[in-house]
Amino acid sequence: MSVSRRQFLALGGLGVIGAAGALALPLSTVGASSASRLSDRDMPRPYQTAFSQAPLLQPYQTGIDPADGAPVNSYLVTAMAASAAILPRLRTPILSYNGTFPGPTIKVERGTKAVLRMRNQLPAKHPIDDHLLSISTHLHGSASLPQFDGYASDVSQQGFRKDYKYPNFQAARTLWYHDHAVHNTALNVYAGLAAQYHIHDPQERQLLPQGAFDVAMTVSDAIFAANGTLAYDDREQSGLWGDVMLVNGKPWPVMKVQRRIYRFRILNACISRSLRPMLSTGDAVTIVATDGGLMPKAQSVVSWRHASAERYEVLIDFRKYAVGKRIELRNLSNENNRDFDNTNKIMAFDVVGAPVDTSDPTWNTIPTTLAASEVMSLTQAQSTKTRRWRVKRDDVTNVWRIGETAAAGTWAGVVASGFRNVIANPELGATEIWEFENSSGGWFHPIHTHLVDFQILSRNGRAPFPYEVGPKDVVYVGEGETVRLLMKFGPHRGKYMVHCHNLPHEDHDMMVQFSVGLADGAVDANDPINAAKPTWDDGL
Incomplete structure (x- = not known):
């Protein structure tokens, strides 16, 4: 039974018993000072729980890539139902990676490749709205090939698995992997499908605590x-x-x-x-x-x-x-x-x-000078094109979009085009300026660009905030704000997504795609859906 997301819905019956009917309660019962329906003794209080970190995931196999001699770590992660001890007395059913929330942290050295085998052993349907629990895993911040980037419509159904290959050639950084299943990212991430992933390198190890x-x-x-x-x-x-x-x-x-x-x-x-x-x-x-x-x-x-x-x-x-x-x-x-x-x-x-x-x-050392990354060394003079979009909610359809038309500015438009519609087609290696204007009124939009890091040039014509003066892949676009971004496209050819990371906006339907280095009608060797399809999960 489908239940409207406009109602307050309880995520019930997730554990081993599978999907149960969702509970619908009227919004009018939500108080001004709280949103949960917990009793006083079940409501957690600040500063009563000890801090802990997610477990560290060890590779189940290590080896060498015969193509280039690079080391390769292989990891196994299972998307599964579990329960978590979040509240004082009650267990909370969750969706999870390997049974924990957050999922296990993965740490790799720069230059060590990773193969992440992601198994979909979730229940058949999500208990909130009965959507099929297919998954697509995005390593957020990784310059992955399109077929391993967690393209929203590249999903693994229940009982299937996919091997995601990550190059890890980028400088040390904090990434995270999370679900990106088309039109259901918000519900799946909210239920627990999220985890950190760290790339280390010698410079970062020397400068910062370990x-x-x-x-x-x-x-x-x-x-x-x-x-x-x-x-x-x-x-x-x-x-x-x-x-x-x-x-x-x-x-x-x-x-x-x-x-x-x-x-x-x-x-x-x-x-x-x-x-x-x-x-x-x-x-x-x-x-x-x-x-x-x-x-x-x-x-x-x-x-x-x-x-x-x-x-x-x-x-x-x-x-x-x-x-x-x-x-x-x-x-x-x-x-x-x-x-x-x-x-x-x-x-x-x-x-x-x-x-x-x-x-x-x-x-006792706080470094001042850190690293001059490639993207932070780019200059506006290197840009060959400036592109502009407005991010907003359509006043007629109430659909979120990037740009002026639903055909190019929503994921529904991308799907209807047979995954051909793109909002931009930069050449491989090109440097461009992208500008996002927030005219939505009453909302902010964290805009995420897959594949590339960018430099924030300006915010409403002024310098970016000091804490933003570093390589970014998400930019906060507040109400009434216009941001200008400078980015260089590569190192891969193919199609990648741009979307709002307010995930209900992404799902309804604020997500589009761009292509890098693809001529119109060219064969896409890195087709994000067909180049590396999931396979039936028969174990290791």
């Missing part, structure tokens, strides 16, 4: 039904804003920290909510890396605007705080969010007196 002091933080928000299941309300397909903030799947956790410098890889995995983090002390933090890796120079900021899917690597110096001091990471929020009683809090840090290893030079 090991226990290199901390992955996946931030998300959620709404809960009275029985502890996740609930879903995308407010007329405009976005979902939960009242419970989660870090690595735990509500408002507390982390014990030594009196030294820590590095935090902060991923906003909320499907709609943007963040504006700051420390409760008012002290500045140091941002050293953006989506695409190290910035040219470190930036000291008190707070920053952080949209869905953006990654910021942040140094926090705990040396100045006394043992026993608690520092909160708070959330000031931004325009066009919906906030609740405790969405102004993210997590807390308690300073402990454990001895610090002072032989590690990163314990």
Whole structure:
């Protein structure tokens, strides 16, 4: 039975029992200070849970690529139903990678290729709206070939698997892998199909904290039904804003920290909510890396605007705080969010007196000069073309789109064209300026461009914010804002997506594609649907 997403829906019966009927409740019951239906004793309280990180996934096989002699790590991930201990007394059914939320973190060295075998062992249907639980895995931030990029319509059905091949030639950076199934990305990611992926290299290892002091933080928000299941309300397909903030799947956790410098890889995995983090002390933090890796120079900021899917690597110096001091990471929020009683809090840090290893030079070093990446070295003079689009909601159809026409500006238009329609066709190696204007009114749009990193040239004609002056693949386009981006297209030929990372917008239907280095009518050797099809999963 199909249930309207305009209602408040409980994600029930996900576990081993399979899909159950979704619970529909009227929106009018949602209070101003909370959204969940949990009883007082089941509602989590800030700073009652210990911080923990996702498990680290080890390769099940290592080898050498005979084509070029590069090392190759092979990983096995199963998309499956599971349950999570998020609430004080209740278990929450989730969709997961390998049974955890977030899924397991993958770490590789630059130059080591990876093969990620993704198995779809999910229930047949999603319990919210009965859509078939097909999946498409996107390694967000990777310069992957189109057939391994998680193209939305390249899906693996239940019982099938696909081997995704990742080159990992890019400089050190924080990536993440998440579901990208056509028109169902929001529901699938919200239910738990998300995880971090880190590329390391010698420069980053020398400059920044490693090991226990290199901390992955996946931030998300959620709404809960009275029985502890996740609930879903995308407010007329405009976005979902939960009242419970989660870090690595735990509500408002507390982390014990030594009196030294820590590095935090902060991923906003909320499907709609943007963040504006700051420390409760008012002290500045140091941002050293953006989506695409190290910035040219470190930036000291008190707070920053952080949209869905953006990654910021942040140094926090705990040396100045006394043992026993608690520092909160708070959330000031931004325009066009919906906030609740405790969405102004993210997590807390308690300073402990454990001895610090002072032989590690990163314990008390905050670097200033970092790395000059290729994209940050581009100049406007190298651009051969400027392209402009408006991002908005169609006043007649209520469909989100990029550009002026539904045929080219929505994924429905792409599908109707037989996957031929593109909004741009840059040549391989070309440098262009892309401009996005937000005229939607009442919403912000995190725009994500697959394949390439970009440099933010300007925001409303002014310089970008200091924390944005690094290689990016997602740009926050606020209400009434126009951003100009500079990017070089490559290293692959083929078709790639551009979309809003407010995932209900993407699903309805704010996603398009561009092609790189493909002439009209040319045979596409990297066809994203047909070049590497899923196969029946018969085990390893």
